[in-house]
Amino acid sequence: MQSSSELFPVALIGAEFRFDLSEDVYRLKPGNSPDATVELALTRLGVAADRGRRGVPVILLHGSFSNRRFWYSPKGLGLGPYLARAGFDVWIAEMRGHGLSPRNKGYRHNRVSDYVRYDLPAIADFVHEQNPQAAHWIGHSLGGITLAGALGGHYLDQDRVASVALFGSQISRTYWPLKAPPVEWGGRFLLKRFSVLSGSRLKRGPEDEPIGLALESLRWHGLFGRFGDTERDWWAGLAEVRVPLLAVAAAGDRQDPPWACRKLLEQFGSPLSEFLCVGKENGFASDFGHVEMLVSKEAQLEVWPLVARWLDNTQDNVGQLKRAALERGPGVPPGQ
Template sequence: MQSSSDLFPVALISAELRGDLTEDVYRLKPNNSPDPSVELVLTRLGRFGQEAARGVPVVLVHGSFSNRRFWYSPKGLGLGPHLARAGFDVWIAEMRGHGLSPRNQQYRRNRVADYARYDLPAIAEFVREQSGQVPHWIGHSLGGTTLAAALGGQYLGEAEVASAALFGSQVSRVYWPLKMPPVAWGGRLLLKRFEVLSGSLFKRGPEDEPIGLALESLRWHGLFGRFGDAERDWWAGLADVRVPVLAVAAAGDLQDPLWACRKLVEQVPEPYRHFQRLAKEEGFSEDFDHIAMLVSKAAEREVWPLVTHWLAHQRLPDGARAAEGLAL
C-alpha cells in the first residue's frame, strides 16, 4: 500500500462513516527509535460533508491502562466527537501496545521516556503534515505526564505544540516507602519478574501496561529520583517552555491530587501557565474525580465547553476561576 505520508511509512487502515462523523485510522511506522518495530495508530475524526474544511488540529493522548475509547465511544460519544462536531480536526493517539497500536518487540521496556522522545514528535510531524497547522494537545493522567516530559525534555516545542492541556497529571505525589532504598530495591526486583501490569486484574482499565513504566516510576519516586531520564531533567526543562499550558485538577481525584497537579504546572513560566480546579467551590456541580473530570454527563455540560474555549483562545473563560497565584 502506498504511504499516506512523505515522512515515514503510513498506512490508512480504515476509512469509515460513523453517523455524522468520519473516522480515518492511520498506522504510523516512524522508524525513529531504538526499537524499529514500533507502530502507532492515530484515529482522525471529522464532520461528514466537511472534509475539505477541517479546523484547528487537536491531538488527544490517553492515560495508563486506556486507549482511544476514553475519548471516543463506539456510539460516537466523548470529548473527541464533541470537538469534531465543534469544527476541530481531532486526532486520537494510541500509545505502543494500546488499542489498535500493536505491541512492539521491546514492549516490556517501554517507558514515558520513549513516548516523549520518539512517539509524540512523530505524531506531531504527521499531524502537522496532514493538517498544515501546529496542533493543540490534550492529555489525561499519564498522557498529560508524557506531554509534560516531552515539553520539559524539549522534544516538543513551539513548532509542534500550539498549546497543551494536562488533565489529572502530576509527578509529585510522595510514596514515602519508596524513599527507603531496601524497599525500592525489593520492589524493583519483584517487578522485573513480570512482563506487564494487568489493567483488568488490578481493575484499572481495559489495557495492560509494560513493566518498564512501573520501573521508571520507581526511579522517579526513589530517594534521589527526578522527573527525567539519564540525559535530561524534564522537571527543570519545564522552566523553558514557551507555549500555553493548562493544568486541570479535580477536587475529588484521590489518584492525582490537586496540589500535585498544580505543582507540575507551576514549573512552567508564569506568562504561559494556567490552572483550573474542578470543584463545587469553583462553581461546578460536583467535586469531579479522576475519570469523571472528562467522562461523565457533568463533564459534558461543564468541562467540555471549558476545553473548547481553551482551544479557541488559550485562556480560561471569564466564568472559570483559577487557583490563587496562577496566571489567567
C-alpha cells in the first residue's frame, strides 16, 4: 500500500471532481488493533475551486446499517457537501466493513469497543496530520454513541476536539426484558448463530452490521451492564469531558427518544452545551424522525443551517468562556 502518511500506511484510492466538489478517498491501515487486516475508508470533501485552501476540519460518523452516503449523496447533496461549500474541511469516515471500508478478517466480532479504542483515534491522528487544527466531530445514532464512548474512555485527545455534535444518540433507553438474565442469555445464544445482521432484510439501511455489535449491546443493557468496555467505564468518564457539545433529538424519533438524548448530554461535563429537539413544538415545520432529522428536504432548510451556525459560533463561544474563566479566577465555577 503506497503511503501518503508518516503515521501508518495510507493509500489515496480516489481523487475526482464531483460537480463543484473535490473528492479525495483515502484508505487507512492503522495496524493498531489486534486484527491487523482492518482498513478504514475516509472521504475528504472540499470545493474544487478552492482546492488549495482548507478550513476547519469536520469529521462525520454515520450510524448503524449506513455508510458515507448518509452524509453525501451521489448527486452531491447532504450535510457533508453543505458544510464543504460553507468553507469547512469535511472528512467522512466509514466504519469497518461499511461502504468503501473492506471487511476485516474478524468482521463478525467487530464491536463499538474496537471503533472507540482503535479506529476513531487513528482517524483523528490522520486528519490532524493533514490539517493540524482542532476538529469538529458530528455523529448520528451509533456514530454519536461511538464518539461519546471514545471521549468518555479518553481515547480522543480533547485538545484536538473543537466541538462535538450528537444527533439521535442515546444509551439510556431501558429494555426491561433484557434485565432478566435468562432473556439476555437466550438472546445471546440465538444471536451467536449469525455472523451479521442484514440491513436490507431488517429494512434498516443499505449495510450489514457484525453480530459482535448486537452482542455488545446486550451486555450494555443487561442487568449489570454499563456503557463501557472491560477496561473503562465510558459513562462515568463523560463527566470529565469538557469540549463544547450540541445534542440534537427528533420529536418524532421512537428509536432514540428526546429524553434519552438529553440524558446523554447531561452526563457530559462540558461547560458549553446545548440541547435541541427538532419538532413543531420548537418552531420547526414537522416532527422530524430518526433519519429525517439530517436526510430530508426539511432538514436541508431547517437543520443544516443550524449545524453550520453552531460550528461557526463555537470558536467564539469557547473564546468567551476562556476569557470569563480568566476573569473569575481559579476555582470559581461558571455563573458565580
